[in-house]
Amino acid sequence: xxxxQATTHxxxxxxxxxxxxxxxLVALLLACLFFGVNSGQFxxxxxxxxxIQQVMVVGTLAxxxxxxxxxxxxxxxxxxxxxxxxxxxxxxxxxxGLPPVLALAAGLAVCAGFGLVNGLLVTRISLPPFIxxxxxxxxxxxxxxxxxxxxxxxxxxxxxxxxxxxxxxxQTNVTYGSLLTILLFxxxxxxxxxxxxxxxxxxxxxxxxxxxLTGIRTGRLTVGVYTVAGLVYGIAALLLVSRTxxxxxxxxxxxxxxxxxAVVLGGTSLFGGRGLVLGTLVGALIVGVFRNGLQLMxxxxxxxxxxxxxxxILAVTVDQLSRRRNR
Amino acid sequence: xxxxxxxGILVTVLLVAGCGGGGGGGxxxxxxxxxxxxxxxxxxxxFVKMKEGAQKAAQAGGLELMSAAGKFDGDNASQIxxxxxxxxxxxxGILITPSDTKAIxxxxxxARDAGVLVIAxxxxxxxxxATDALFATDNFKAGELIGQYAxxxxxxxxxxxxxxxxxxxxxxxxxxxxxxxxxxxxxxxxPSIVCSQDTRGDQAKGQTAMENCLQKAPDINLVYTINxxxxxGAHTALKAKGRDKDVLVVSVDGGCTGxxxxxxxQIAATSQQYPLKMAEEGVKAVAxxxxxxxxxxGYTDTGxxxxxxxxxxxxxxxxxxxxxxxxxx
Numbered sequence: 001x002x003x004x005q006a007t008t009h010x011x012x013x014x015x016x017x018x019x020x021x022x023x024x025l026v027a028l029l030l031a032c033l034f035f036g037v038n039s040g041q042f043x044x045x046x047x048x049x050x051x052i053q054q055v056m057v058v059g060t061l062a063x064x065x066x067x068x069x070x071x072x073x074x075x076x077x078x079x080x081x082x083x084x085x086x087x088x089x090x091x092x093x094x095x096x097g098l099p100p101v102l103a104l105a106a107g108l109a110v111c112a113g114f115g116l117v118n119g120l121l122v123t124r125i126s127l128p129p130f131i132x133x134x135x136x137x138x139x140x141x142x143x144x145x146x147x148x149x150x151x152x153x154x155x156x157x158x159x160x161x162x163x164x165x166x167x168x169x170x171q172t173n174v175t176y177g178s179l180l181t182i183l184l185f186x187x188x189x190x191x192x193x194x195x196x197x198x199x200x201x202x203x204x205x206x207x208x209x210x211x212x213l214t215g216i217r218t219g220r221l222t223v224g225v226y227t228v229a230g231l232v233y234g235i236a237a238l239l240l241v242s243r244t245x246x247x248x249x250x251x252x253x254x255x256x257x258x259x260x261x262a263v264v265l266g267g268t269s270l271f272g273g274r275g276l277v278l279g280t281l282v283g284a285l286i287v288g289v290f291r292n293g294l295q296l297m298x299x300x301x302x303x304x305x306x307x308x309x310x311x312x313i314l315a316v317t318v319d320q321l322s323r324r325r326n327r
Numbered sequence: 328x329x330x331x332x333x334x335g336i337l338v339t340v341l342l343v344a345g346c347g348g349g350g351g352g353g354x355x356x357x358x359x360x361x362x363x364x365x366x367x368x369x370x371x372x373x374f375v376k377m378k379e380g381a382q383k384a385a386q387a388g389g390l391e392l393m394s395a396a397g398k399f400d401g402d403n404a405s406q407i408x409x410x411x412x413x414x415x416x417x418x419x420g421i422l423i424t425p426s427d428t429k430a431i432x433x434x435x436x437x438a439r440d441a442g443v444l445v446i447a448x449x450x451x452x453x454x455x456x457a458t459d460a461l462f463a464t465d466n467f468k469a470g471e472l473i474g475q476y477a478x479x480x481x482x483x484x485x486x487x488x489x490x491x492x493x494x495x496x497x498x499x500x501x502x503x504x505x506x507x508x509x510x511x512x513x514x515x516x517x518p519s520i521v522c523s524q525d526t527r528g529d530q531a532k533g534q535t536a537m538e539n540c541l542q543k544a545p546d547i548n549l550v551y552t553i554n555x556x557x558x559x560g561a562h563t564a565l566k567a568k569g570r571d572k573d574v575l576v577v578s579v580d581g582g583c584t585g586x587x588x589x590x591x592x593q594i595a596a597t598s599q600q601y602p603l604k605m606a607e608e609g610v611k612a613v614a615x616x617x618x619x620x621x622x623x624x625g626y627t628d629t630g631x632x633x634x635x636x637x638x639x640x641x642x643x644x645x646x647x648x649x650x651x652x653x654x655x656x
Contacts, residue, residue, distance in 0.1 A: 050411055057404070150495050154432075244407060244434070246403075248430045250426075253401075291408065295393065298361075298391065298393045298416075300369070300394050300395070301395040301396055301409065
């Protein structure tokens with residue numbers, strides 16, 4: 001085990017150096033500068049608070065997505081799992097009449113459960129993550145609509161919307177949800193960067209075979225990663241519910257891919273083993289800043305989609321080029 | 328690491344290019360009153376026409392139009408984001424076709440609390456008074472008109488009805504369906520209604536639904552459809568069975584493609600609605616609010632006209648020449 005630690009430690013500086021998080025950060029700052037110059041309403045506290053509120057759901061999903069992508073996996077069902085979690089917690093609380101705290105726990109557990117199932121299918125039956133989660137996307141989407149009976153759940157108990165409440169920082173109202181999202185990013189940055197578990201995740205993504213030979217129980221680790229990701233989707237579900245104030249069976253449909261967009265824009269490699277969760281935060285913010293800034297400038301929303309697409313291709317190109325250079 | 332800096336610069340270039348190219352957002356004058364338009368999607372011709380109407384009215388009134396849309400029908404999150412961003416941009420009023428009539432309500436409330444006039448176009452929120460006003464087609468009446476038309480056109484022949492509906496729990500679909508039944512003079516559950524299927528207003532799903540209905544009841548002779556894409560899907564299915572000449576298909580919408588299908592006889596009659604007018608009236612209401620502080624309220628019917636080339640006595644209708652002159656899409 002000591003040997004393992006030493007080996008992974010030795011690669012750590014190289015790994016950081018090879019992480020293209022600087023590019024996304026520069027892009028984010030330039031975007032902010034651009035919109036600041038072009039719109040008088042951009043550089044205000046309330047507007048930044050708004051942007052964080054608007055990216056917190058996808059950003060949180062993208063934390064789970066980052067974990068999975070670091071293991072060289074992918075999750076196409078994260079948004080669907082979140083939507084199901086949101087319906088479970090709201091419907092149990094409102095329609096079934098369960099105490100809100102139990103309904104919330106059930107929603108989180110269901111999301112973690114789907115993550116666990118994904119992880120088991122990937123490891124025990126050795127199915128490709130792409131296929132497992134593609135199937136799961138349809139399964140969970142259907143379950144959401146069957147269970148919700150296509151009905152939006154309203155009149156939620158206070159516990160489920162408390163993260164939408166605000167506190168004041170100077171003149172700016174910040175939601176508790178925004179704060180929680182930032183804390184989650186910090187927590188996972190710590191877990192990935194400074195714990196043995198985090199090093200094992202990187203090692204697994206770099207080379208599962210080498211990771212196995214160094215004594216990491218890769219199967220168990222993978223199942224753990226998918227389960228933790230599922231739990232994070234559950235937290236995203238709570239953020240979503242508290243942001244919109246309803247349980248919405250239609251939610252999350254674009255978030256499956258949007259979360260991958262955030263991860264990729266943040267400089268994490270889709271081939272696994274390279275990337276930082278804080279880069280994902282930057283990636284999510286880039287999308288949010290563009291959407292908000294273009295809207296403030298009066299540019300139709302379809303251009304935001306266009307630019308996001310171009311940025312994704314650019315980000316992957318940068319990843320490829322830096323890979324080639326490292327070789 | 329230096330390799331990433333050029334990438335950043337490239338991004339900025341793209342940014343500038345992207346925004347320069349996307350200058351369709353209207354004139355950038357700081358003083359002009361801003362009005363926001365949020366539609367369900369950006370691609371549906373109905374909403375394209377709506378945006379056109381809003382743009383025209385905004386230009387005429389010296390307002391600046393901002394627009395946004397969901398990525399798919401039902402995309403509540405994008406609509407919430409658009410409302411927030413528009414309020415941050417300082418709009419006086421927001422015109423919205425809510426994708427999720429209930430889920431959008433809290434976000435609309437926040438906008439109204441911030442002093443923004445919010446008007447629903449085409450689709451009411453639940454509850455309807457969550458917005459200041461509603462400018463929309465009377466969907467019940469739209470259904471009733473084609474129901475009355477069908478009754479007269481069938482001329483006493485016993486009806487075997489298929490209804491190709493929207494989707495469960497969506498008010499617009501329910502209103503048109505109920506209106507049709509009332510116009511035709513039957514109750515829900517009447518034995519003459521032999522098949523009811525959801526199509527989500529989609530042509531391919533409409534075709535599948537009609538195929539299944541014909542499988543179930545081959546003697547169907549009257550088809551009510553939620554909109555013209557569903558009607559055209561039904562027509563394809565009927566044609567495959569050689570039934571397209573002797574089955575009466577009626578619909579709602581009045582899109583240009585649909586109106587042409589009325590002209591060519593694929594659809595017997597349709598109730599035409601006017602999205603351009605909804606948006607124009609909406610923009611005017613925001614302009615009035617900006618000038619005098621007077622808020623629009625209640626429900627404004629933007630009108631519906633029966634379009635057919637085979638008029639029947641007792642039901643007012645216009646021909647397809649009128650329909651094509653006034654169609655959308």
